[in-house]
Amino acid sequence: xxxxxxxxxxxxxxxxxxxxxxxxxxxxxxxxxxxxxxxxxxxxxxxxxxxxxxxxxxxxxxxxxxxxxxxxxxxxxxxxxxxxxxxxxxxxxxxxxxxxxxxxxxxxxxxxxxxxxxxxxxxxxxxxxxxxxxxxxxxxxxxxxxxxxxxxxxxxxxxxxxxxxxxxxxxxxxxxxxxxxxxxxxxxxxxxxxxxxxxxxxxxxxxxxxxxxxxxxxxxxxxxxxxxxxxxxxxxxxxxxxxxxxxxxxxxxxxxxxxxxxxxxxxxxxxxxxxxxxxxxxxxxxxxxxxxxxxxxxxxxxxxxxxxxxxxxxxxxxxxxxxxxxxxxxxxxxxxxxxxxxxxxxxxxxxxxxxx
Numbered sequence: 001x002x003x004x005x006x007x008x009x010x011x012x013x014x015x016x017x018x019x020x021x022x023x024x025x026x027x028x029x030x031x032x033x034x035x036x037x038x039x040x041x042x043x044x045x046x047x048x049x050x051x052x053x054x055x056x057x058x059x060x061x062x063x064x065x066x067x068x069x070x071x072x073x074x075x076x077x078x079x080x081x082x083x084x085x086x087x088x089x090x091x092x093x094x095x096x097x098x099x100x101x102x103x104x105x106x107x108x109x110x111x112x113x114x115x116x117x118x119x120x121x122x123x124x125x126x127x128x129x130x131x132x133x134x135x136x137x138x139x140x141x142x143x144x145x146x147x148x149x150x151x152x153x154x155x156x157x158x159x160x161x162x163x164x165x166x167x168x169x170x171x172x173x174x175x176x177x178x179x180x181x182x183x184x185x186x187x188x189x190x191x192x193x194x195x196x197x198x199x200x201x202x203x204x205x206x207x208x209x210x211x212x213x214x215x216x217x218x219x220x221x222x223x224x225x226x227x228x229x230x231x232x233x234x235x236x237x238x239x240x241x242x243x244x245x246x247x248x249x250x251x252x253x254x255x256x257x258x259x260x261x262x263x264x265x266x267x268x269x270x271x272x273x274x275x276x277x278x279x280x281x282x283x284x285x286x287x288x289x290x291x292x293x294x295x296x297x298x299x300x301x302x303x304x305x306x307x308x309x310x311x312x313x314x315x316x317x318x319x320x321x322x323x324x325x326x327x328x329x330x331x332x333x334x335x336x337x338x339x340x341x342x343x344x345x346x347x348x349x350x351x352x353x354x355x356x
Contacts, residue, residue, distance in 0.1 A: 001300035004264050007170065011263030037351035038065070050350075060351045061340065080104060080333045086355075087341070087348075088333035092211055093155035099333045108157045109343035110168045111328040113260040115212065117203060117219065118274070118322040120253045120283040128283075130201070131253060134319045135193040141179040141323055143186035143226040144219050150326055153215050159327035163313040164259040164274075165267035166327045168345060171296075171309025172267055176317045178324070186226045198227020202252030204243070207234040215325065216256070230254070244273065246280050258328065265345060267309050268296060274321045284321045 002008070019033040030043055037060035038050035046069040052060040068085065070076045076088035077095040081102055091099065096106050119131035119140060130136045141162075150158045159166065160178035167174070190198060205216045213234065220230045233251060235243075242248035243255065259270050271277050275293055276285040292315060296308035334341045340352040 003300055003302045003305040004170065004266055007264035007266065056351070058351045061354045062350075065350065065353070077333060080335060083335070086335040086338050089330075089348075091331055091333045093153065093157065093331070095333065096155050096157075096331070103336045105334040105336065105338075105341070107332050107334055107341060107343075109330045109332070109346075111159070111166055111330055112168060112262045112265065112346055113258040113328045114161055114164055114166060115325045115328050116164065116257050116259050116322045117205070117216070117325060118255050118257045118283065119320075120250070120255070121321075122281075122283050122285055124281055125285075128253060130193070130195060130199050133193040135189045136195065137320050137322065138179075138318075139186040139189035139193070139226065140223065140228070141320055142182045142189065143228065144222045144323060144325070145181040146178065146326060147181065149215050149218050153211055153218070154326065157331050158329050161324055161327050162317050163267070164270045164316050164321070164324065165261055165313060169261040169265050169267040171306055171313065173310040173313035175310075176313050183222075183226050190226065190228075195227075198229065200229040200231070201254060202231045202233060203254035203256070204235045204239070204250070204252050205232050205256040206240065207236060212256070219323070219325070244280065254322070257322070262345065267313060268293070270316075270321070271297065286319065289315055289319060 013034065015028055016033040020028050023031070031040055033039070035055075035057045037053060037056045037058050039053040040048060041051045041064070042049040048067045049064070050066065051064045052062065070079060073090065073092045073095065076085070077091055077099065079085040080088040081098060099106055117140075119137045120128050121132045121137070122128055146160050150156055150160065162178040163173060163176045165172045190196065203216070205213065207213060216232050220232050223230045231252070235255075239248065240255065240257075243250050257273075259274075261267060261269050271293060274284050276282050276290045278285070292308070293312060296305060296312050299305040299308050330343060330346060332341075332343070337356045338353060339356050340354045342349050342352060
């Protein structure tokens with residue numbers, strides 16, 4: 001019995017059987033049919049026009065809306081400021097001041113992933129120094145001032161966590177706090193682990209966000225203060241996928257990764273990559289952790305599964321797979337004429353939107 005079966009199946013989108021039979025995969029892809037608040041009226045190259053569906057289970061308050069692809073954040077913000085669009089999704093912290101100055105809303109919604117710098121403890125099944133020692137991984141967590149990074153780069157809109165899950169996830173442990181900034185403790189842990197003078201390392205970080213590139217440069221600056229010289233080199237998402245699947249070699253001993261909890265909002269989704277379950281080459285595989293992880297994953301009772309997952313969050317705090325940087329909260333710009341805007345598990349509740 002799967003205790004989280006309901007969570008997992010909620011991610012499925014069941015097509016209307018007759019429509020699927022009549023038009024096939026290609027037709028259903030271009031004109032999907034379901035029970036949602038809107039139906040597709042027109043599907044263009046860079047936009048989708050939607051109109052209210054009167055037979056919807058959740059009826060829409062607006063008659064219609066349009067989704068437009070604007071790939072760069074400055075373009076989305078400019079569209080909002082010039083009254084061309086009503087909602088600018090995923091805006092950068094640098095855009096918050098002009099948005100609020102124009103009288104519009106800035107809405108931060110709880111994210112579902114924790115941006116993490118994974119510290120590889122194994123390579124082809126063998127201990128990989130220096131991160132094979134959990135004291136070193138703990139030291140890295142104590143050696144970074146996340147609160148300062150959050151305030152200076154993310155306008156205080158991201159979350160601080162000390163576990164691989166956000167507060168919205170099943171099994172999140174509210175008693176597990178974020179690592180405080182404590183460079184003295186970080187140095188002491190490094191000395192205990194045999195690195196009193198620190199060490200040099202290389203980390204591969206994704207180039208998909210200028211904010212996170214800037215954040216990782218600050219991580220490097222903080223770590224330098226405890227004697228860890230961490231060189232940050234950028235990589236693309238295809239690079240990361242190739243490295244995860246062993247199609248490409250790693251350049252360093254650390255890499256940038258998002259510990260996502262969707263689609264089931266499960267705090268233990270990290271099992272796929274960051275445990276002995278990794279079917280390529282595990283970089284973390286500790287027998288004592290694996291036994292408890294398997295016990296949690298196979299627990300059929302929902303309440304017991306939650307308790308065991310919360311226990312795992314304590315374990316992943318004591319034996320962190322990497323540097324828990326920040327939880328990735330979503331920051332959207334919403335026009336002052338819009339009301340009813342809310343996001344649930346990264347899904348905008350479009351049926352609630354109204355124009356003032």
